[in-house]
Amino acid sequence: MHRDNEVANAFALRDGSNIAVIGGGPAGSFFSIFALKMARMLDREFNITIFEPKDFTQDGPRGCNRCGGIISELLVQTLAVEGINLPDSVIRKGIHSYKLHTNHGHVYIATPDFERTIATVYRGGGPKGMMKEGKESFDNFLLTQAVKEGAVHESLRIDRIEYKNKRPVLFSRNDEIMEAGLVVGAFGVNSTTAKIFEDLGFGYKEPSTVTAAIVEIHMSKDIVLKYFGNSIHLFLLPDRGIKFAAMIPKGSYVTLCILGQNISAGIVNDFLNKPVVKGVLPKTSSYSIECRCLPKMNIRAPKRPFADRLVMCGDAGSTRLFKDGLGAAYLMGKAAAKTAVFQGVSKEHFQKDYHPVYRSIVIDNYYGKYLYAIIDICRGNSILTKGMLSVVRKEQDIFFDRRKILSSILWDMFTGNERYRNIFPKALDLRTHLSLWKESAKALVKGEI
Numbered sequence: 498m499h500r501d502n503e504v505a506n507a508f509a510l511r512d513g514s515n516i517a518v519i520g521g522g523p524a525g526s527f528f529s530i531f532a533l534k535m536a537r538m539l540d541r542e543f544n545i546t547i548f549e550p551k552d553f554t555q556d557g558p559r560g561c562n563r564c565g566g567i568i569s570e571l572l573v574q575t576l577a578v579e580g581i582n583l584p585d586s587v588i589r590k591g592i593h594s595y596k597l598h599t600n601h602g603h604v605y606i607a608t609p610d611f612e613r614t615i616a617t618v619y620r621g622g623g624p625k626g627m628m629k630e631g632k633e634s635f636d637n638f639l640l641t642q643a644v645k646e647g648a649v650h651e652s653l654r655i656d657r658i659e660y661k662n663k664r665p666v667l668f669s670r671n672d673e674i675m676e677a678g679l680v681v682g683a684f685g686v687n688s689t690t691a692k693i694f695e696d697l698g699f700g701y702k703e704p705s706t707v708t709a710a711i712v713e714i715h716m717s718k719d720i721v722l723k724y725f726g727n728s729i730h731l732f733l734l735p736d737r738g739i740k741f742a743a744m745i746p747k748g749s750y751v752t753l754c755i756l757g758q759n760i761s762a763g764i765v766n767d768f769l770n771k772p773v774v775k776g777v778l779p780k781t782s783s784y785s786i787e788c789r790c791l792p793k794m795n796i797r798a799p800k801r802p803f804a805d806r807l808v809m810c811g812d813a814g815s816t817r818l819f820k821d822g823l824g825a826a827y828l829m830g831k832a833a834a835k836t837a838v839f840q841g842v843s844k845e846h847f848q849k850d851y852h853p854v855y856r857s858i859v860i861d862n863y864y865g866k867y868l869y870a871i872i873d874i875c876r877g878n879s880i881l882t883k884g885m886l887s888v889v890r891k892e893q894d895i896f897f898d899r900r901k902i903l904s905s906i907l908w909d910m911f912t913g914n915e916r917y918r919n920i921f922p923k924a925l926d927l928r929t930h931l932s933l934w935k936e937s938a939k940a941l942v943k944g945e946i
C-alpha cells in the first residue's frame with residue numbers, strides 16, 4: 498500500500514485507542530487535558546494513561562519538579578480562558594513588580610498592565626515541612642485536572658519501549674505495561690529517559706542543557722514581606738558564568754534561581770556572599786537555607802521530536818530559552834493533542850500540524866539569544882549598567898508614559914509575557930538607544946549617577 502493511504506488509514510486514533518504519556522509534569526498533564534477535551538468535542542473516547550512515579554503532594558525532593566515557579570500573567574490568563582483557573586491554594590504570591598539589582602544600584606519595574614499579575618507556585622509540595630501551610634502544588638493541580646478529564650495516573654517509571662507489530666510497547670521493570678497507539682514523551686530533561694527514545698533509532702537526541710541552581714531560603718512570612726514584598730528580585734551582575742539570578746518570594750520561603758552556563762555549588766556560595774546579594778537578604782540569623790539543587794535546563798531543542806506514534810512535549814522537545822518553560826509546555830502539549838486527535842499520529846501528521854508550533858519556539862529562541870547578548874554587554878559594562886538604571890528610573894517616574902521601552906524590554910525578557918521576537922523590535926528603538934547613550938555618557942562624565 499502507498500504510504501499516503503497507509504497514513505490516512507492506519508494512523509488515525511480510533512475509539513478506545515491507548516495513549517501513553519511518559520511524565521506527569523505540566524507538559525504531560527496539558528497534553529492529556531487537551532486531548533481529552535478535544536476528543537469529547539468529536540464524541541470520541543481514548544484511554545490516556547499518565548505514567549508519573551513522583552508524588553506531587555509530597556514536600557521535599559520526593560515531589561519536586563525543580564523550577565523557579567514563576568507563571569507569567571499571560572499564562573495565568575490563557576489558562577483561565579481554557580477553563581483552567583489556578584486556585585488560591587496553588588498560588589504562593591501574586592507579583593506586581595520586579596526589583597532589578599546591579600552592582601551600581603537598583604530600580605523597581607512595575608507590571609506594565611496593572612490588571613494582570615504574575616503568580617508564583619511550587620511545583621511539588623515545596624521544601625520539607627511546607628505541606629503544613631495547607632497549599633497545593635502546581636503539578637499536582639494540573640495532574641488532578643487531567644485525571645478529572647478522564648486520564649488515569651499510574652505511579653510507574655517507564656524504562657523501556659519496544660516495537661511490536663509496528664506499535665510501541667511500554668515496559669517498567671521488565672513488566673510489559675501496555676501497547677500504545679501513541680506515546681507522548683513528556684519526561685523533561687532531568688532523568689535518563691531520553692536514552693529510551695534515542696535507542697529507538699528514529700533520530701531523537703536529548704536536548705542540549707546547562708546546569709542551573711535552585712536554593713530554597715526559609716524565613717518568617719513577615720520578613721519575606723518586609724524584605725521582598727510582592728516583587729521578584731532580579732540580579733544582573735557582571736559575572737561571566739551567571740546570566741541572571743532571581744529571588745522569588747513564596748509565603749515563608751524565597752526561591753533563589755541562578756541561571757547561566759554551568760552553575761556549581763561553589764558558584765552558588767560565591768553568589769550568596771556578594772555584597773549586593775547580602776544587601777537584599779535580611780541578617781543571616783533571620784533565614785536558613787533549606788535545600789539546594791542543580792537541575793538541568795533545556796537550551797537547545799532536539800532534532801526529530803516525533804516519529805510514527807511518538808511525539809515529544811515540554812522540555813523533552815522545544816522550550817523557551819531561560820524563561821516560561823511552563824508556557825512552552827502548554828503550547829507544545831496543546832499542539833501535540835490537536836494533531837493527534839484531529840489529524841492522526843504518523844510522522845507526516847506531526848510534521849504538518851505540530852512541527853510549526855515546535856519550530857516557532859526554536860526560532861523565537863534565536864531572537865532570545867541575541868537579546869541576552871545585548872543584556873550581557875550592558876551588565877558586563879559598569880557605564881552601560883549605570884546608563885540602563887538611569888533610563889529605567891526616568892521611565893518609571895513617568896506614570897502615564899506609554900513609551901517605557903527599556904522597562905518593558907526588561908520586564909518581558911524575564912517574564913513569559915512576551916515572545917522574544919516581539920521584544921526584538923523594541924530593542925531597535927532609536928529614542929531608547931539615544932537615551933541609553935546619553936545617560937551612559939552622563940555616568941561616564943560624573944563617575945557616578
Ligand SMILES: Cc1cc2nc3c(=O)[nH]c(=O)nc-3n(C[C@H](O)[C@H](O)[C@H](O)COP(=O)(O)OP(=O)(O)OC[C@H]3O[C@@H](n4cnc5c(N)ncnc54)[C@H](O)[C@@H]3O)c2cc1C
Nearest residue numbers: 520522523524564565566567655684685811812821822823
Ligand atoms: C532553575 C530553573 C528555574 C526555572 N524556572 C521557571 C519558571 O520560573 N517558570 C517557568 O515557566 N519555567 C521555569 N523553568 C522551566 C520549567 O521548569 C520547565 O520548562 C518545565 O518543568 C517543563 O515541564 P515538563 O513537563 O516538560 O518537564 P518536567 O517538569 O521536568 O516533568 C517531567 C516529568 O516526567 C517524569 N518522568 C521522567 N522520566 C520518566 C519515566 N521514565 N517514566 C515516567 N515518568 C517520568 C518526571 O518525574 C517529571 O515529573 C525553570 C527551569 C529551571 C531548571
